[in-house]
Amino acid sequence: MSFVPPELVLCILEHGYYTSLRTPNYTLLKAAALVCKTWSGPAQTLLFRCATKIEQHNIPIFRAALLSSAGRGKALGECIRILDILIGGTNEEPGCSPDDFVNLLQACPQLYELSLSITGVHEFEEEILKKLGDVGKKLKALTLMKCGLQSPILFQLLKIWNNIQFLKIEKEIAAWPWRTATTPVLRRNTDAEELAQRPGAEVCLYELALSRFPTSDVLTWLLESSADSLRILELRDIPGPTHRTILSLHAPRLRSLRLAYYNIYSAALLRMCTALEELVIFHVPTHFPLAPDLPPTIEHLSFRNPNHTYRYTLQPIIEAVDALPSLRILTCDKNAEQLGDYEILKAKCRMKGAEIIVSDVPFWVYEDPVKVHRFPRTRSVSNFDAMF
Numbered sequence: 001m002s003f004v005p006p007e008l009v010l011c012i013l014e015h016g017y018y019t020s021l022r023t024p025n026y027t028l029l030k031a032a033a034l035v036c037k038t039w040s041g042p043a044q045t046l047l048f049r050c051a052t053k054i055e056q057h058n059i060p061i062f063r064a065a066l067l068s069s070a071g072r073g074k075a076l077g078e079c080i081r082i083l084d085i086l087i088g089g090t091n092e093e094p095g096c097s098p099d100d101f102v103n104l105l106q107a108c109p110q111l112y113e114l115s116l117s118i119t120g121v122h123e124f125e126e127e128i129l130k131k132l133g134d135v136g137k138k139l140k141a142l143t144l145m146k147c148g149l150q151s152p153i154l155f156q157l158l159k160i161w162n163n164i165q166f167l168k169i170e171k172e173i174a175a176w177p178w179r180t181a182t183t184p185v186l187r188r189n190t191d192a193e194e195l196a197q198r199p200g201a202e203v204c205l206y207e208l209a210l211s212r213f214p215t216s217d218v219l220t221w222l223l224e225s226s227a228d229s230l231r232i233l234e235l236r237d238i239p240g241p242t243h244r245t246i247l248s249l250h251a252p253r254l255r256s257l258r259l260a261y262y263n264i265y266s267a268a269l270l271r272m273c274t275a276l277e278e279l280v281i282f283h284v285p286t287h288f289p290l291a292p293d294l295p296p297t298i299e300h301l302s303f304r305n306p307n308h309t310y311r312y313t314l315q316p317i318i319e320a321v322d323a324l325p326s327l328r329i330l331t332c333d334k335n336a337e338q339l340g341d342y343e344i345l346k347a348k349c350r351m352k353g354a355e356i357i358v359s360d361v362p363f364w365v366y367e368d369p370v371k372v373h374r375f376p377r378t379r380s381v382s383n384f385d386a387m388f
Contacts, residue, residue: 200224
């Protein structure tokens, strides 16, 4: 196999890079790295592209690989685009220290996407923040998987990494962005005039995904500089009146809206999204009609029929297909295929000239954080060049 050109080897490995669940195929890449010297380089390049679950027990191995030699270690560090790391931790699940975190980021100068789980660390010290600000200048995507309810770490990181464009917050945030000597982390009943004078976040977000809504003050702070940039919004919580008022400033420019719950409150937000190209809902809505509130601009409609909210009819989706003149693609899961009216749905899409994609990728698997030319966006090796 050593006679195969490295460029062709890379193409072969990229073809098998993802498993059916759209996670890196580490088994394949590890085996390919042992084939021969010609295969080792391309395989290790892809093997180190996405480094996940970096915790206390494997940090020494990971660091040794990156710092093993000035040449090879540096080359491996420059391959890393995605890093998933635990900081702090517990006795049962120990993580790395803030100093280790800084050292790892220093060894990954081309890092594009960072996923953080933080336990037992309330905030970063100023010395750590200064070092992080220097090494995180190329970061574009940040996912906060876990942190303390009143931890200000999210605000600390967004202030030093104002280059972040893709932000996912998986935890509830009750902290206060403007912590000073006289301002507590958690504060209620703040004067509106005082809030108006506080500086907002400088990040210009292209995508925001929220598992839980922060307070209205924090949401306003978070979106302060994103009025002209926010294009993708994912909500796994119900958008109440106060949150909808804040989001109304951004809704007319949204290209994609992803909703975990569809009800009267979600429909009110949907009606504001007059230029929407994609709507993703994580179940089949039956208690509240979908079709009447759909913007006619939608080209991609995606829905799931998961076991925990299983529906026995696709009629709301069939009506939606009828109501969308620009629909190009309909995405569903395998559960939809089991229903009797799936054939009716297929016929409706065929008449409209819309393609049906049946996806088995779990809804919790996120897409690549890249800007979109046309929806749907996926995890794909075709996005590699955009993640710089």
